Amino acid sequence: MATSADSVDVVVVGAGIVGAFCADRLSAAGLRVCVVDRGAVVSGTTGAGEGNILVSDKAPGPELDLALLSRRLWFDLLDELPSVELDAKGGLVVAGTPDGLAALVTAAADQRAHGVEAVEVAADDLRTLEPHLTDGLAGGVHYPQDMQVQPMLAAAHLLRRARSRGAVVRAHTELLTIERGADGAVTGALTRGGLIACRWVVNAAGTWGGEVAAMAGAPVPVLPRRGFILVTEPLPPGTVRHKVYGADYVANVASDNAGLETSPVVESTHSGTVLVGASRERVGFDRTTSYDVLGRLATQAIALFPMLAAARVQRTYRGFRPYCPDHLPVIGPDPRVDGLLHACGHEGAGIGLAPATALLVTEAVLGGTTSLPLDAFSPTRFGEVA
Amino acid sequence: MSDGREEFTLRVDGHEVPAYDGETIAAVLVRSGRISWRRTRHGDRPRGLFCGIGACQDCLVSVDGVRGVRACLAPAFPEAYVSTDEGATDA
Numbered sequence: 075m076a077t078s079a080d081s082v083d084v085v086v087v088g089a090g091i092v093g094a095f096c097a098d099r100l101s102a103a104g105l106r107v108c109v110v111d112r113g114a115v116v117s118g119t120t121g122a123g124e125g126n127i128l129v130s131d132k133a134p135g136p137e138l139d140l141a142l143l144s145r146r147l148w149f150d151l152l153d154e155l156p157s158v159e160l161d162a163k164g165g166l167v168v169a170g171t172p173d174g175l176a177a178l179v180t181a182a183a184d185q186r187a188h189g190v191e192a193v194e195v196a197a198d199d200l201r202t203l204e205p206h207l208t209d210g211l212a213g214g215v216h217y218p219q220d221m222q223v224q225p226m227l228a229a230a231h232l233l234r235r236a237r238s239r240g241a242v243v244r245a246h247t248e249l250l251t252i253e254r255g256a257d258g259a260v261t262g263a264l265t266r267g268g269l270i271a272c273r274w275v276v277n278a279a280g281t282w283g284g285e286v287a288a289m290a291g292a293p294v295p296v297l298p299r300r301g302f303i304l305v306t307e308p309l310p311p312g313t314v315r316h317k318v319y320g321a322d323y324v325a326n327v328a329s330d331n332a333g334l335e336t337s338p339v340v341e342s343t344h345s346g347t348v349l350v351g352a353s354r355e356r357v358g359f360d361r362t363t364s365y366d367v368l369g370r371l372a373t374q375a376i377a378l379f380p381m382l383a384a385a386r387v388q389r390t391y392r393g394f395r396p397y398c399p400d401h402l403p404v405i406g407p408d409p410r411v412d413g414l415l416h417a418c419g420h421e422g423a424g425i426g427l428a429p430a431t432a433l434l435v436t437e438a439v440l441g442g443t444t445s446l447p448l449d450a451f452s453p454t455r456f457g458e459v460a
Numbered sequence: 461m462s463d464g465r466e467e468f469t470l471r472v473d474g475h476e477v478p479a480y481d482g483e484t485i486a487a488v489l490v491r492s493g494r495i496s497w498r499r500t501r502h503g504d505r506p507r508g509l510f511c512g513i514g515a516c517q518d519c520l521v522s523v524d525g526v527r528g529v530r531a532c533l534a535p536a537f538p539e540a541y542v543s544t545d546e547g548a549t550d551a
Contacts, residue, residue, distance in 0.1 A: 307517070311501075345501065388517050
């Protein structure tokens with residue numbers, strides 16, 4: 075029996091990967107859930123990345139702990155849902171210079187001490203893992219735990235499963251404000267489609283999480299960081315076998331775009347296309363295509379995989395990573411507003427971190443202890459937020 | 461149907477096929493009775509013209525040895541050598 079969408083227990087704002095996992099887990103816990111999104115399902119950053127589930131790019135600390143837990147939760151989906159193209163392909167981080175390699179190896183040793191599998195790969199052995207990799211690299215580290223998924227497919231299946239438990243999903247339903255009672259606690263979510271009475275609101279609005287938080291009078295500093303991806307024509311199976319990336323983001327100081335950083339990231343997909351990234355810029359929500367950035371990404375990718383020079387680019391896309399000043403997400407109850415929880419600000423790691431985020435949020439809603447401490451992800455850790 | 465347009469031939473997979481000035485290669489293929497000229501990587505299903513506007517990448521052919529050409533956008537021209545067997549992609 076479908077929940078009446080006029081009165082539920084939880085309104086989840088955002089039908090991306092984090093919102094989908096939250097709706098799935100909250101509904102599994104027996105709560106009545108309504109998901110709202112001002113756009114279509116997965117129309118935000120979820121559909122604009124590479125679907126990565128990584129531990130390789132995380133230094134020891136709260137985010138790595140979250141990533142290790144979250145990775146295990148992704149595996150649960152293998153048996154539970156139709157195929158979401160979950161691929162335990164592994165990651166390979168390569169260094170072009172001896173200094174770069176030394177730094178990479180040191181970082182890997184630190185990660186290894188905190189639960190990450192990391193295997194050093196000598197220069198001569200790199201092509202055992204990636205036959206088409208260029209000559210002349212100094213070496214690398216193999217991270218067998220890195221994975222990839224089709225995030226839009228995953229979110230769609232999670233939302234469908236949530237709906238099978240009575241959750242309601244309202245796309246194209248913009249949130250206008252979060253209503254609060256005399257005691258300041260959440261009483262409902264006012265949308266363009268009407269008021270939804272609820273006890274809790276989960277802010278899973280990703281890059282727009284700051285706007286949603288402001289509606290409740292509980293600002294959080296989530297800002298956009300633009301990234302581009304090139305998609306090649308489908309290439310023969312086995313062309314690129316892992317997520318392969320260079321260790322350092324290169325700051326392009328000569329660029330006129332705020333803080334442009336690029337680094338080579340190359341990986342394939344289930345259909346055989348190869349995705350080329352990665353760039354980071356603070357340009358607000360500027361959706362126009364930057365051919366300068368695309369050119370840099372293509373050049374860097376060819377430097378790693380020379381055969382890509384002959385590959386046709388079928389299309390490109392861009393997305394806006396939701397980042398906080400300390401590059402950690404905002405997760406958990408907001409002490410300023412009873413009934414408000416946040417689940418946003420995951421920057422480039424949202425896909426991987428989504429299931430653990432949903433677990434923590436659900437545990438918080440149910441009122442028990444959380445599987446990980448939430449202090450590092452607190453919405454009030456920032457001091458004064460404009 | 462010629463309506464005054466120049467008529468010429470292409471070679472498609474080794475066979476001569478009539479074409480008219482102003483047509484796309486996809487139009488030539490479809491008029492010659494061919495509605496699919498690729499197979500999918502997963503499931504080996506037939507593919508040919510789909511969106512017709514250069515977006516879906518389903519209609520890829522090789523033209524004069526150049527792989528990955530969208531037949532729905534490529535103009536037919538005299539003596540064009542069109543191949544659909546080369547694995548224009550491996551998809």
